[in-house]
Amino acid sequence: MPPHPLFFQGGNGSRLTDLDDNTYLDYVLGWGPVILGHGHPGLTEAVQNQLPHGATYGAGHVLEAEVAEMVIERIPGAERVLWSNTGSEATQVALRLARGATGRRRFIKFGGHYHGWSDAMLVGYRPGPTGDLARGSEGQPEAVLDDVTIVDWGDIEAVRRLLQGDEYAAVFCEPVLCNSGVLAPPENFLTELRRVCDATGTVLVFDEVITGFRMSRGGAAERYDVEPDLVVLAKAVAGGYPLAAVAGRAEFLELTTSGVVHAGTYNGNPVVLAAAKATLEALDEPSVYETFENHGRKLGEGFAQALTAHGVPGTINQVGPVVQCMIGVKEAATFTDFLAADQKFYDRLLVHMLRRGVFTLPGGRWYLSAAHSEHDVEQTVDVFEAALKATLADGATPATVS
Ligand SMILES: Cc1ncc(COP(=O)(O)O)c(C=O)c1O
CATH class of the missing domain: 3.40.640.10 (Type I PLP-dependent aspartate aminotransferase-like (Major domain))
Structure with a gap:
């Protein structure tokens, strides 16, 4: 994973800490299973x-x-x-x-x-x-x-x-x-x-x-x-x-x-x-699934707004607590649309998010856990926007597919 593989010392709730003591909001969740957050x-x-x-x-x-x-x-x-x-x-x-x-x-x-x-x-x-x-x-x-x-x-x-x-x-x-x-x-x-x-x-x-x-x-x-x-x-x-x-x-x-x-x-x-x-x-605790829906929507809408605000073409798909960001495609309803997304641009964005303390999957998918708070989600949308700005400032331009 760019820019280099990360090694972790442990996690707590929605966060993971690497060997250099950097803490990240975690949206990888072990590639999905950690649905209650770390160390529940x-x-x-x-x-x-x-x-x-x-x-x-x-x-x-x-x-x-x-x-x-x-x-x-x-x-x-x-x-x-x-x-x-x-x-x-x-x-x-x-x-x-x-x-x-x-x-x-x-x-x-x-x-x-x-x-x-x-x-x-x-x-x-x-x-x-x-x-x-x-x-x-x-x-x-x-x-x-x-x-x-x-x-x-x-x-x-x-x-x-x-x-x-x-x-x-x-x-x-x-x-x-x-x-x-x-x-x-x-x-x-x-x-x-x-x-x-x-x-x-x-x-x-x-x-x-x-x-x-x-x-x-x-x-x-x-x-x-x-x-x-x-x-x-x-x-x-x-x-x-x-x-x-x-x-x-x-x-x-x-x-x-x-x-x-x-x-x-x-x-x-x-x-x-x-x-x-x-x-x-x-x-089964009250409102877990309702919160998944709300946080998923909030994260997806936040990403979509950031893309629009910075003139970056892209699509966000979201079902429940799973969100997908695809740069360069106007709409993604098919596997072919997904394959057309600009992965190189996303990889650069991902590095800027890592630098700002957000750990997410390569390829554009995000998982939310029951441990993610509304504040975590808001902070993540801010990081996404800052990372987007930094990626554009690097001179990266998204490859657009019509
Ligand atoms: C939909 C789906 N089926 C099967 C598997 C395989 O599961 P495992 O990695 O536990 O072997 C995965 C893993 O990501 C998956 O996403």
């Missing part, structure tokens, strides 16, 4: 209370069921939950469940959507050196491409056409495309996806690794009122501890007791489940 007292206490009782049992325990019930109560359509460690693992088991249930091999995903780094899933995320949306990594076999078809986000006709052939086990999506522009789903798109999956016996998977417990208490499924068959959860679920889950319909999840293998030494260990219980309880 209730979460820390819950983990500390569990530690003397052991790290893992390799057998059932009460927290597994207790926290599964909390997830079932929150996530629309969830009847069963399985525990895993990371989003990348959980998306793999979701795919395996879909294949096990349907007897079909292929799946659909959308361009720019990220579902972890496994061979099967790391396709169509970013254009490769030749501009094609194919494999994401050296070392990934070409054969993975036989299993997946990449469709443009929002192209329901393409999905409908592909699903006619009874070939596809599942459709995977980030219901809000957070990894590529914070693009809300086009109107009625998720409902139409649900319909076409129902009509063709295809498993609909919402990858809510980012949106889960963040876009609302019940994630994007609740926000957009659509019940997928399977929901993949990670990041916010345990407030920064390594936990992931697949929640969904019993008929799919129960396949793990009759032939679909899901394994993992650390799955559902009591330490991370204690963290998840404390996190979900803390997110």
